[in-house]
Amino acid sequence: MAKMKAAVFVEKNRIVLEDKPVPDIGPLDALIRITTTTICGTDIHILKGEYPVEKGLTIGHEPVGIIEKLGSEVKGFREGQRVIAGAITPSGISNACMCGCGSQDGPHTKxxxxxxxxxxxxxxxxxxQAEFLRVNDAAANLCAIPDNLTDEQVLMCPDIMSTGFSGAERGGVKIGDIVVVWALGPIxxxxxxxxxxxxxxTIIGVDTVSARMEMAKKLGATHVVDFKACNAVEEIMRLTDGRGVDVAIEALGTQPTFESCLNVLRPGGTLSSLGVYSNxxxxxxxxxRAGLGDIDxxxxxxxxxxxxxxxxxxVVENxxxxxRSLVTHTFKLDDIEKAYDLFAHQRDGVMKIAIKTGA
Amino acid sequence: MAKMKAAVFVEKNRIVLEDKPVPDIGPLDALIRITTTTICGTDIHILKGEYPVEKGLTIGHEPVGIIEKLGSEVKGFREGQRVIAGAITPSGISNACMCGCGSQDGPHTKxxxxxxxxxxxxxxxxxxQAEFLRVNDAAANLCAIPDNLTDEQVLMCPDIMSTGFSGAERGGVKIGDIVVVWALGPIxxxxxxxxxxxxxxTIIGVDTVSARMEMAKKLGATHVVDFKACNAVEEIMRLTDGRGVDVAIEALGTQPTFESCLNVLRPGGTLSSLGVYSNxxxxxxxxxRAGLGDIDxxxxxxxxxxxxxxxxxxVVENxxxxxRSLVTHTFKLDDIEKAYDLFAHQRDGVMKIAIKTGA
Amino acid sequence: MAKMKAAVFVEKNRIVLEDKPVPDIGPLDALIRITTTTICGTDIHILKGEYPVEKGLTIGHEPVGIIEKLGSEVKGFREGQRVIAGAITPSGISNACMCGCGSQDGPHTKxxxxxxxxxxxxxxxxxxQAEFLRVNDAAANLCAIPDNLTDEQVLMCPDIMSTGFSGAERGGVKIGDIVVVWALGPIxxxxxxxxxxxxxxTIIGVDTVSARMEMAKKLGATHVVDFKACNAVEEIMRLTDGRGVDVAIEALGTQPTFESCLNVLRPGGTLSSLGVYSNxxxxxxxxxRAGLGDIDxxxxxxxxxxxxxxxxxxVVENxxxxxRSLVTHTFKLDDIEKAYDLFAHQRDGVMKIAIKTGA
Amino acid sequence: MAKMKAAVFVEKNRIVLEDKPVPDIGPLDALIRITTTTICGTDIHILKGEYPVEKGLTIGHEPVGIIEKLGSEVKGFREGQRVIAGAITPSGISNACMCGCGSQDGPHTKxxxxxxxxxxxxxxxxxxQAEFLRVNDAAANLCAIPDNLTDEQVLMCPDIMSTGFSGAERGGVKIGDIVVVWALGPIxxxxxxxxxxxxxxTIIGVDTVSARMEMAKKLGATHVVDFKACNAVEEIMRLTDGRGVDVAIEALGTQPTFESCLNVLRPGGTLSSLGVYSNxxxxxxxxxRAGLGDIDxxxxxxxxxxxxxxxxxxVVENxxxxxRSLVTHTFKLDDIEKAYDLFAHQRDGVMKIAIKTGA
Structure with a gap:
């Protein structure tokens, strides 16, 4: 049985590169040879034991690679094709999927x-985070990479780009809106x-790390607010001349950020929450407004x-x-434990790390 | 100066029928001679001092009456016409109104x-709750009553019908949805x-008062759950075979009902909150679901x-x-203090009270 | 190889009951033993050569039956279960499906x-219209019938109920709307x-057949208009006091009905077209309104x-x-040619015909 | 009675600068001293007698100016303020306005x-197109110009910017869509x-005038197609690899452009029509697709x-x-007849003309 290297959750505070068998695939699956992947903030929650997964599980949900093998029922793709798959891989055929809610995809038996x-x-x-990945429901989830795009250019598509954009989409942001984004990590x-x-x-970014605030400006923020340098809620009310914002996007997952987002909303505004909460x-x-402010x-x-x-x-191609500038560091898969160490401690101005396999 | 009777907030726990001047009107206003009105749960919050209003204010926001006088700029109506106005009377011309959010209507200066x-x-x-009412922005707010409808038939339109329906509308209820309504008061x-x-x-009503649960069935509930006779959350999960509901409508304004609504939602479901909260x-x-359940x-x-x-x-006419069966009691305006007493103490199976003026 | 009876398109004006092999199924399919089905207006278009299909094709798209056999990859169902499938059987995994547009489901290769x-x-x-039916993408398309519902009760779900309801849903019909439905056939x-x-x-039905107009009233029409007894456009403008309707649903597929729907719309109204057009x-x-009327x-x-x-x-169960009253006639599959003859000529007040297999 | 100059429709093919009385205003109105305005394609339709207006009417619907006088009931503004008003001036208080459909604003009597x-x-x-303009329902329609914006920068807001953007908004354009815009005039x-x-x-612009195609690229078109140099429908199908577009925006108002838009739509796509049609x-x-393609x-x-x-x-300020580059020519109000002549004959590469009043 062929072996491969994979970053495995062993126990709290230990994700280790180990040898595992290359996955078998069924008729609806595909096997992808990973060329590039990355580490997500969620993986750090797993590392720290804050989000529970089974021991022995291979970590990582942002695959870029090449189709090694296709299940017998997977139409529309060919082996050797460069592809990505989303972090979320819905089956397409559950009731949730058929409601347009594939992220909450469930088993077909219930x-x-x-x-x-x-x-x-x-x-x-x-x-x-391995040499090979089995992609479930491959016909619904694989997507060919345009030839003119590098792995690094599409590396954010599977998760953080999809997540970040959805904050604006779900919030119903439209032409002329005033939006605040609270916390300027990758998401x-x-x-x-x-x-x-x-x-x-009008797009107001809130953070305190100057590199992040600079990047926010490059990506479209018209204003940035340093929450350590002022009372950010008051500053946003001042910037909006007392009106408040149409949409507040929470991008951290804590009580203070959630609450501040509510406090800067205009009546009738929308809080769009992206954070993963722990409490x-x-x-x-x-x-x-006591429930009467038309707040969603x-x-x-x-x-x-x-x-x-x-x-x-x-979006990337055009x-x-x-x-690309979000990718501040690159490591080989062989060195992924070092990458986890760097990312978990947020050293050296790290934003996102590209993990490369192969020579 | 002509006088009229009006139910006035004097101080905490005292709403009193007093003589006040008949209101003057400006060019955009109308003066309505009230024929029928009612008392809302919110008025009881005011009575108890839980919702602050100025001393001397006339209470009540559910008017049915006859146009006594029209401001010079009010087109499209005539004196003597039977009309209602909503509890909410937007100007039509604020930025909030022009965003379709008239309930959060604001001043034009900001x-x-x-x-x-x-x-x-x-x-x-x-x-x-007076013999006469000045209606602001009358052209935007008056609506003629069809001749074939009695005051009592349209008495719920200004507030509780509009509010209750909006719980379903804002929740995005659609064909085939499973909905729970938590608390079966008038709203x-x-x-x-x-x-x-x-x-x-599938519409599941939750309460414990059997008269209310019976009325819910008449109005469309397919199931009722008595929260004192069982664990209502468990019972709803059982009724939905473990799936949960598409939309949960909170209709009381308390932590337990709010929380229970969340706990019976399917992933991707919507909590539609109608309650007025005090905490x-x-x-x-x-x-x-830690913020990841596509819950709105x-x-x-x-x-x-x-x-x-x-x-x-x-809706009523067709x-x-x-x-109509929600109106369990009728009082004259002269006896409105008794009506407040009955309603505040929820005696005698009271649901809604018609307050009639005139002989 | 097992044989079965099937209604086959032979050539223009000839749909004939023939013997064909029972279908083979692949890993994603199911084989259904049909217990009840029906004939659709579209099948008559096929019969008359107005809608082209291949010679030798088995006709019919409204299946009610029992699972005879399940493909190896179909989870969540068991043989012997009573099921229906929609007339439209999307794969769930095409780009169209993932846009929520499964009716325009396409091949996975493009x-x-x-x-x-x-x-x-x-x-x-x-x-x-056969003893057995292969259902493609069965996990996405089979749906178990509640035990307490008969075949006849669910026979309209696969097509005309889904189609008819979608006319209102796509038209965005909401509380208090005035709607006209032009043509009162089954759809x-x-x-x-x-x-x-x-x-x-306010729901206005337009037709000239009194049985259909009567049925429309039972199903919710508040008014019916006989287009042979009056100028229907004028009558609808009269009924709406010159305002016009919010949503006009075209349910026949001809120029006069399409045009009349436009002509009774209020400015800003929506024409929701259900008809299959031939020109x-x-x-x-x-x-x-020259393109300036906010007409959709x-x-x-x-x-x-x-x-x-x-x-x-x-919807049916609750x-x-x-x-059920739409089903005016019942035939055995053995007699389906007679059923086609009756339905094609719209004799004997026929609305929908139940076709039963078995003893 | 004070006099002013105004461009008046006299008869077919004659719009003439005449002296007229400065308008009186009522309690809900404002009087604006126009500083800059422009001529719209619609005004040319009026000039040519293709769109009927009363003889003696002052033409023009794109005002930039200064508040000269406010009606007694207009709150939130002050005399001397720089303002614009939209080409469309809804009352805010009609049923149409309260449905969010102010462009179809109607009288209050019906x-x-x-x-x-x-x-x-x-x-x-x-x-x-005059020295002074009476603005109806001024509180709903005036909007103060930010100090840092010139008249020319906001001159497109009242009409063509609002119209053009609405083509995308009504079409439901969203992240990742492929859109064609057919005809690259100002709209x-x-x-x-x-x-x-x-x-x-992916935004594909279709025209044949190279200056317009160049400007389209600057404003966001990723591709331009010259309909005289190729079969534009075929070229768009080629550019989209046979898929078709998600949204096709018709921006001319003719049968060929309308039809071509339909012919390049993918199944389930939307044709968003901006044109003013004459037939x-x-x-x-x-x-x-015979009505079955989920085409809106x-x-x-x-x-x-x-x-x-x-x-x-x-949008402009940020x-x-x-x-600004759309404004290719500037004329004084005194010379507006020359401006009409230039614009009507589309000479000298004219796109939009600024008409300035004052010294």
Missing amino acids: HGFEAMGGWKFGNTIDGA GLCAVAGAKLCGAT DLKIPLAGY IVSGLCPGGKERMRRLMN GSVDL | HGFEAMGGWKFGNTIDGA GLCAVAGAKLCGAT DLKIPLAGY IVSGLCPGGKERMRRLMN GSVDL | HGFEAMGGWKFGNTIDGA GLCAVAGAKLCGAT DLKIPLAGY IVSGLCPGGKERMRRLMN GSVDL | HGFEAMGGWKFGNTIDGA GLCAVAGAKLCGAT DLKIPLAGY IVSGLCPGGKERMRRLMN GSVDL
């Missing part, structure tokens, strides 16, 4: 919904780009599937958004 | 948004009717304006929904 | 869109029921897939709509 | 809808910019009102779109 069920790689099945930066793509004309949340009565709080998991990937690669 | 600014009667200007009962009008086919709310992490929490204040009123009276 | 590509049964693959009658389910309060259409300049013309093919079927059967 | 009723300036009341060029603002990543339109059966045809009149104007000026 109602077809399962919370976060669309997220499989590195969560419920082996993931992408928040993509939310800034997404807000601009949806027509927002109960509090909705402050005043910010919520929307949330969601990254949209996946091949049509989403096709669209996001089209130059609408360029996220 | 950004045009003000939290709850559309609610004026018995909140920021004198209200409807919740209207939400049941609204869910049915929007195409929900911060907690979003439990599990029900919220929508809220809002009753839609007003003449087009809304026209549509709601059309027999789609009949809310 | 862009994933194909005009009408979701309609396969009795169009591009063998259909349901138009379902559109009446759909408009009511979506909250329309170019003309948009009259006046009805279209929406159209579409019947939505399919298992979630749609589940919802429609829920008694929201009862279409 | 149903509140009137086809194109929101367009008043230079259509049903005196217009902007079409604004539609290109609008498509980009809404997230389209009945034909929908070709094949392009319409949406249309509309330019959105107006102060909130729209505020948003469009924000540099999202710069339309």
Whole structure:
């Protein structure tokens, strides 16, 4: 049985590069030889034991690679093709998928919904930080990479670009909107780009790291607010002349950011939540206007599937958004443990790390 | 100066029938001679001092009456016409109104948004529990009553019908949805009717008062759950075979009902909040699926304006929904203090009280 | 090789019951033993050579039956289960499906869109007027029938109920709308029921056959207009007091009905087209207000897939709509040629015919 | 009575600068001293007698100016303020307005809808090509110009920017869409910019004038097609690899452009029509897929009102779109007859003309 290297969750605080068998595939699957992948903030939650996965699981959900083998029922692709798959790999055929809610894709034996069920790689099945990856429901999830795009150019499509953009899309951002994006990590930066793509004309980014605030400006922020240098809520109310924002995108996953987003909304505004929370949340009565302010709080998991990937690669190909500068470091898969160490400690100005396999 | 009787907020726990001058009107206003009005749960919050209004304010926001006098700029109506106006009386011309958000109608001198600014009667200007009512922005807010409808038939249109229906509308209820309505007071009962009008086919009402549960069935509930007789969350999960509901409508305004609504949602479902809250709310992490469950929490204040009123009276006129049985008691305006006493203590199975003026 | 009886298109004006092999199935398919099916108006177009299909094709796209055999990859069902499948059987995994547009489902080798590509049964693959039916992409398309519903109760779900309801859904019918449905054949009658389910309060049905007009009233029409007894456009403008309708549903597929729908729309209204046209259409300049009237013309093919079927059967199960009276005649499959003769000539007040197999 | 100069429709082929009284204003009106305005293609239709207006009417619907006088009921503005008003000036209070359909604003005495009723300036009341303009319903329609923007920078906001953007907005353009804009006059060029603002990543402009095609590229077109140099439908199908476009924006108002838009749509696509038509339109059966292709045809009149104007000026202020290069010529009001002559004959590469009043 052929062997491959894979980054495996062993126990809390230990993700280790190990030898594992190359995955078998079934009739609906594809086997991808990974050429480039990356580490996500969520993987760090897994590393720290904050998000539970089974011991022995291969981590990672952002695959770029080449089709090594196709299941017998997978039409429309050929071996040797360069492809990506989304972090979320819906089946396409559950009731959830047929409601347009593939991120909550469920088993076919019951109602077809399962919370976060669309997220499989590195969560419920082996993931992408390995030499090979089995892609479930491949016909619904593989998407060919245009020849003129490098791996690095499309590396953000599977997760953070899809997630960040969805913050603006779900928030219903439209032409002329005032939008705040609270926290400018990779997801928040993509939310800034997404807000601009949806027509927002005033985009306020909130963070305290100057490199991130600079990048936000390049991606479309018209203003940045350093929350350590001022009272950010007051500053945003000042910038909007007391009006407040149409859409506030929460991109961190904490009570203070969630609450601040509510507090800068105009009546009738929308809080679009992207963060992964670790605790109960509090909705402050005043910010919520006692329930009478026509405030919507929307949330969601990254949209996946091949049509989403096709669209996001089209955004890249036509130059609408360029996220290459988010990739601040590159490591070989052989050195992925070092990459985890760097990323977990957020050293050296790291934003995203490209993990390369092969020679 | 002509005098009239009006129910006035004097101080906490005292709403008193007093003599006040008949209101003057400006060029955009109308003066309505009230024939029928009612008392809302919100008025009880005012009575108890839980919702602050100025001393001396006339209470009430559900007017049915006859046009006594029209301002010089009000076109399209004539004196003597039977009309209603919504509880919410937007100006039509603020930025909020022009965003379709008239309930958050604001002053024209600033950004045009003000939290709850559309609610004026018995909140920021004198209200409807009086012999006469000044209606602001009358051309935008008056709506003629079809001749074949009685005052009692249209008495619920200004507030609770509009509010209850909006719970289903904002929740995006559609054909084949499973909907729960949590709490079956007048608003919740209207939400049941609204869910049915929007195409929900499984409608579960939750309460413990059997008269309310019976009325819910008449208005379209396919199931009722007595939250004192069982664990209601478990019972709803059982009724939906473990799937959960598409839309959960909160119709009370408390932490337990809000939280229970979240806990019975399917992944990707919507919590539509109608309640007026008195405290911060907690979003439990599990029900919220850590922010990754595609859960939306929508809220809002009753839609007003003449087009809304026209549509709601059309619902009544064509027999789609009949809310007359909600009116369990009738009092003269002269006896409104007794009516407040009955309603505040929820005695005698009271649902809604018609307050009649005149002989 | 096992044989079965099947209604086969032989040539123009000849659909004949023949012996054919029982279909083989692949890993994603299911084999259904048909217990009940019906004949659609579209089948008559095929019979008359107005809609081209290959010679030798089995006709029919409205299956009710029992799972005889399941492909190896089909999860969530068991042999012996009573099921329906929609007339439209999307794969779930094409780009079209992932855009929520499964009726235009396309091949996976190209862009994933194909005009009408979701309609396969009795169009591009063998259909349901036979003893057995191969269901493509079975996991996406089969839906179990609740035990308490008869075949006849769910027989309209696969096509005309889904089609008729979609006329109201695509038209955006909402609470308080005035809707006209032009032509009250089976599809138009379902559109009446759909408009009511979506909250329309004034529903005007147009036809000239009194049995159909009577049935429209039972299904929710508040008014019926006999287009032979009056100028229907003028009558509708009179009924709406000169305002016009919010949504006009075209349910026949001819120039006069299409044009009349436009001519009764209020400015800003929507024409929702359900008809299958045989000729170019003309948009009259006046009805279209020279392109400046905010008029939308929406159209579409019947939505399919298992979630749609589940919802429609829920409508039936909860008694929201009862279409049993649409089934005016019953024939055995052995006598299907007689059924075609009756239906093609619209004799004996026929609306829909149940075709039963078995003893 | 004070006099002013105004461009008046005298008879077919004669718009003449005449002396007229400065308008009186009522309590809801404002009087604007025009500083800059422009001539619209629609004005040329009026000039040629193709669109009927009353003799003696002042033409023009794109005002930039200074508040000279405010009606007694107009709050939120002050005399001397620099303002624009939209070409469409809805009242805010009709039923149409309260449905979000202010372009079809109607009289208050009837149903509140009137086809194109929101367009008043230079259509049903005196217009902007004059020294002074009466603005109806001023509180709903005036919008202050940010100090840092010149008249020329905001001159396109009242009409063509609002119209062009609405082509993309009504078409539902979203991230990753392929959009064609057919005809690249001022409206079409604004539609290109609008498509980009809404997230389209492939934008194909069709015209034959090279200056227009160049400008389209600057505003966001990724491809341009010269319809005289090739079969444009075939070229677009080739550019999209046979798929077709998601949204086709018609920006001329002729049968060939309307039909071509249909013919390049993918199944499930949307034709967004901006053109003003002069004849009945034909929908070709094949392009319409016999009514079964999930094709939507949406249309509309330019959105107006102060909130729209505020948003469009924000687009300009934040540099999202710069339309100054559309203004190819400048004339004094005194010379407006020459400007009409130039514009009507489309000489000298004219796109839009700034008409300036004052010294």
